[in-house]
Amino acid sequence: MTENLTFAYYPGCSATSTNRAYDVSTRNVAKVLGIGLEELNDWNCCGASAYLSVDEKKAMVFCARNLALAEKEGKDIVAICSGCYVVLRKANQHLAEDPNLAAEINKSLAAGGMSYQNSIKVRHFLDITVHEAGQDAVRDRVTHPLTGLKVAPYYGCMISRPFNEVDDEESPRMMDDLIEWLGATAVLFPLKSKCCGGLMMTTQPPVGQQLTGYILRSAKEAGADCIITACPLCQLNLEAYQDTIGKTLDMDCRIPVLYFTQLMGVAFGLDKSDLALKECITPVETVLSSRGT
Amino acid sequence: MSETQAQKLGMELLEHIRGIPGGRSIDKCIQCGTCTGSCPTSNLMYFSPRQVLAALRAGMLDQVLKSNTPWFCTSCYSCAVRCPAKIPFTDVMYELKRMAVKQGSYPRRDPASAMVRSFSEVVRRYGRNAEAILVGKYYLRTNPLKILGQVPMVIKLLAKRRMAFFPHKIKGIDGLKKMLAAVGGNHEGKP
Numbered sequence: 080m081t082e083n084l085t086f087a088y089y090p091g092c093s094a095t096s097t098n099r100a101y102d103v104s105t106r107n108v109a110k111v112l113g114i115g116l117e118e119l120n121d122w123n124c125c126g127a128s129a130y131l132s133v134d135e136k137k138a139m140v141f142c143a144r145n146l147a148l149a150e151k152e153g154k155d156i157v158a159i160c161s162g163c164y165v166v167l168r169k170a171n172q173h174l175a176e177d178p179n180l181a182a183e184i185n186k187s188l189a190a191g192g193m194s195y196q197n198s199i200k201v202r203h204f205l206d207i208t209v210h211e212a213g214q215d216a217v218r219d220r221v222t223h224p225l226t227g228l229k230v231a232p233y234y235g236c237m238i239s240r241p242f243n244e245v246d247d248e249e250s251p252r253m254m255d256d257l258i259e260w261l262g263a264t265a266v267l268f269p270l271k272s273k274c275c276g277g278l279m280m281t282t283q284p285p286v287g288q289q290l291t292g293y294i295l296r297s298a299k300e301a302g303a304d305c306i307i308t309a310c311p312l313c314q315l316n317l318e319a320y321q322d323t324i325g326k327t328l329d330m331d332c333r334i335p336v337l338y339f340t341q342l343m344g345v346a347f348g349l350d351k352s353d354l355a356l357k358e359c360i361t362p363v364e365t366v367l368s369s370r371g372t
Numbered sequence: 373m374s375e376t377q378a379q380k381l382g383m384e385l386l387e388h389i390r391g392i393p394g395g396r397s398i399d400k401c402i403q404c405g406t407c408t409g410s411c412p413t414s415n416l417m418y419f420s421p422r423q424v425l426a427a428l429r430a431g432m433l434d435q436v437l438k439s440n441t442p443w444f445c446t447s448c449y450s451c452a453v454r455c456p457a458k459i460p461f462t463d464v465m466y467e468l469k470r471m472a473v474k475q476g477s478y479p480r481r482d483p484a485s486a487m488v489r490s491f492s493e494v495v496r497r498y499g500r501n502a503e504a505i506l507v508g509k510y511y512l513r514t515n516p517l518k519i520l521g522q523v524p525m526v527i528k529l530l531a532k533r534r535m536a537f538f539p540h541k542i543k544g545i546d547g548l549k550k551m552l553a554a555v556g557g558n559h560e561g562k563p
Contacts, residue, residue, distance in 0.1 A: 092501035096536035097529065121543045123499040128447045129491035132469035136555045141495065144548060165449075176393045183556060190554035191547030240449035241462065248453040274412045274448035281510070282483035283444070290412055319528065358532045 085115030087149035091160035092124050098311035100355035104340035105159050107353040111220050112212045125163045142170030143184045147195040155200040161237035161310035168201040205309045206245040209253045217260045222348035223370035224262025231268045231303035235313040261346040270297040275316045291316045292324040295332035304365050305335040307342050318360050335361040373434045382433035400457035401425045407451035407461050417441040421451050437477045442468040443484035486513035499548050502539030
């Protein structure tokens with residue numbers, strides 16, 4: 080890893096409330112790995128897929144303000160939410176490839192005293208962990224190998240789609256590798272990059288429950304003890320609705336669902352509070368007992 | 373919308389898609405149906421992804437806009453990465469959503485369009501999402517009685533400290549509002 084690699088850390092809105100555990104565990108494993116994360120000062124919402132569905136230019140302004148803030152600090156952005164990652168990454172690409180758009184957006188940024196020259200990159204913390212910190216650094220920090228723990232890596236959509244630059248768009252491997260580095264076993268899991276339904280869980284509950292339910296069932300049938308994810312909305316969908324889904328689809332779909340950062344922290348021997356494990360809705364004892372403490 | 377209006381808007385939409393990165397490939401669609409086969413919700417759509425492009429070419433924009441199709445797209449990008457012609461089809465769906473919102477031609481009380489409109493209002497006001505306010509706005513737009521059904525989930529999340537009631541307003545909110553006002557945007561005024 081490059082010495083003193085420091086990024087502009089972009090937690091995203093959900094990590095400040097519903098998915099605080101993702102933020103807490105990310106900051107703590109980053110410290111162990113020596114990855115510098117400095118929270119982007121006064122960041123705003125990326126606009127998410129929702130703003131893109133309402134107004135394209137204004138959605139672009141939401142992204143561009145964040146990109147401009149990071150550029151001022153001279154650091155690449157690192158997001159932990161796959162939604163934020165894709166939306167910011169997409170805006171960055173459109174601004175780079177369309178000079179007319181860049182000029183128009185810069186004109187609007189100027190109204191708030193800012194500008195953006197397209198000099199930074201947008202990355203996901205999973206990509207940083209696997210490709211910047213890398214195998215040796217991760218293996219070196221494992222104090223409690225998770226021997227015998229079977230883990231289903233759930234990638235969801237937006238880590239490798241539509242930009243297949245960090246992993247395969249259909250069959251990603253980053254978390255599979257990471258699981259092995261932690262001493263655990265990654266199960267083969269056919270639905271690992273199938274959509275969980277996202278906001279459908281709220282807007283069309285029967286549809287969201289079915290999409291999420293199949294993923295839970297696929298993971299269980301693969302013999303997994305737990306699922307890990309790298310996206311807050313996927314995590315909430317997979318974890319918080321298991322009772323309802325179980326009743327609706329008449330199946331047992333109870334299984335612990337953690338962030339990949341929490342699982343890493345468990346293997347690094349971090350305290351439960353450093354990983355906000357108390358905020359998990361599903362019981363995580365199986366996962367903890369695998370490290371023998 | 374009259375038929376000629378619909379055709380004109382349909383052509384504008386296709387032209388706009390041609391303007392985005394990779395968008396020109398839209399003219400290479402051979403109706404193979406890979407998009408539809410890859411879509412997790414196409415079985416529920418009135419117009420499947422493949423049919424959307426055929427319908428737009430046939431000048432049937434109005435019917436597509438009034439259908440449930442744009443609002444059943446979860447933006448999973450499976451269609452986009454599998455398309456043999458490399459058509460960024462997810463962006464076509466976004467374009468349809470924006471056009472439907474602009475014209476108010478989403479189904480009444482449609483939940484997904486209510487969600488995106490509520491979300492955009494919240495982030496415009498605070499600069500960040502505020503989940504409690506978002507949920508309130510959303511259910512007022514769709515079915516206020518259903519708020520009661522959310523109580524168990526709210527309690528579950530509160531018990532795990534996973535619910536924030538008070539919004540966080542960013543410090544630079546005035547600057548952000550000026551930037552939003554300055555940009556042309558697809559539609560003037562309130563999006």
